[in-house]
Amino acid sequence: MSAGGGATVRTWHEPAWTVPELVAAKNGRTVSVALPALDEEATVAGVVESILPLVGGLVDDLVVLDSGSRDRTAQRAREAGARVVSREEAIPQFPPVPGKGEALWRAVAATRGDVVVFIDSDLIEPDPRYVPNLVGPLLTAEGIHHVKGFYRRPLRINESEDPRGGGRVTELVARPMLAALRPDLAAVLQPLGGEYAATRELLEAVPFAPGYGVEIGLLLDTYRRYGASGLAQVNLAVRKHRNRDLMELGVMSRQIIGTMLRRCGIDDSGVPLTQYFAQDDAFVPRTADLALEDRPPLGTVTAASASGAGDAGGEARGC
């Protein structure tokens, strides 16, 4: 699929692989599935259970990377049948920092699969076809390193459901900014989606952006390394998740903009977002954290470098 003169991104609209076909296509390769989870006790078990039947066949390892949960996420995930790894266990030599990028960076370190599939653990009614369809292009086609899922996204707020209203940051921030800065990626339907698969070769070679910048960072870094031909996308039908409120999405958007600018060699002010919350007749300011320092490529991280997993520097710049 191409958009507005941009590059073509290989797109599977009606994926039809069977699980036995994909198992045969592994050809000695291994597949890990990693679920980042922060306080997801309500949903994590359902996501694990949707993938568990594949373990021992298509999937070699199913891991929940606990991102510092204070609820019973780890217990629920373990009881449902996943291997649970804390951030500290995944990379003991570096103290963890908050955020999703940190969780994914450590999930790659905690797994061994030649292919790693990421699935969010806040999904509602997760479809058991997500994992097979995400690994399909990697196992059956040549030259692809990163497969994004795409889907219709319902928006569920205050008990009402808009069948197509979800993906607000995607539609208002990420896709318009890609059109402006990286038009070759304008055909990617869900650049921020949390359901995607990638080769270990890619995941160990690129830096991981902090927080919610991680998906856009991985997308831009894939494009920089392999061009659009290293990317693919596959139709996963529908995806429902816990919808955050507008102010939380503002903070997420600020992080994503910071990562995009940095990947495109554009200076970011580094100023975090201040939001104003109406309280009675006043507007109360609150400034959110902003993190712009990447974690370095895992391929460069050894026990000897324990003194500093900081910024990956030039590797991340200039998309």
Ligand SMILES: O=c1ccn([C@@H]2O[C@H](COP(=O)(O)OP(=O)(O)O[C@H]3O[C@H](CO)[C@@H](O)[C@H](O)[C@H]3O)[C@@H](O)[C@H]2O)c(=O)[nH]1
């Ligand atoms: O510090 C964190 C924050 C989140 N998560 C997990 O990451 C997943 C997605 O987080 P969520 O806060 O639900 O993100 P969304 O609002 O769903 O945001 C969308 O957009 C983000 C920015 O691209 C992506 O990271 C998400 O995967 C994507 O679903 C969930 O399983 C969380 O538990 C962590 O593990 N650690």
Ligand SMILES: O=C(O)[C@H](O)COP(=O)(O)O
């Ligand atoms: O991916 C996104 O755009 C954000 O996660 C927001 O998604 P939502 O609008 O479906 O809550």
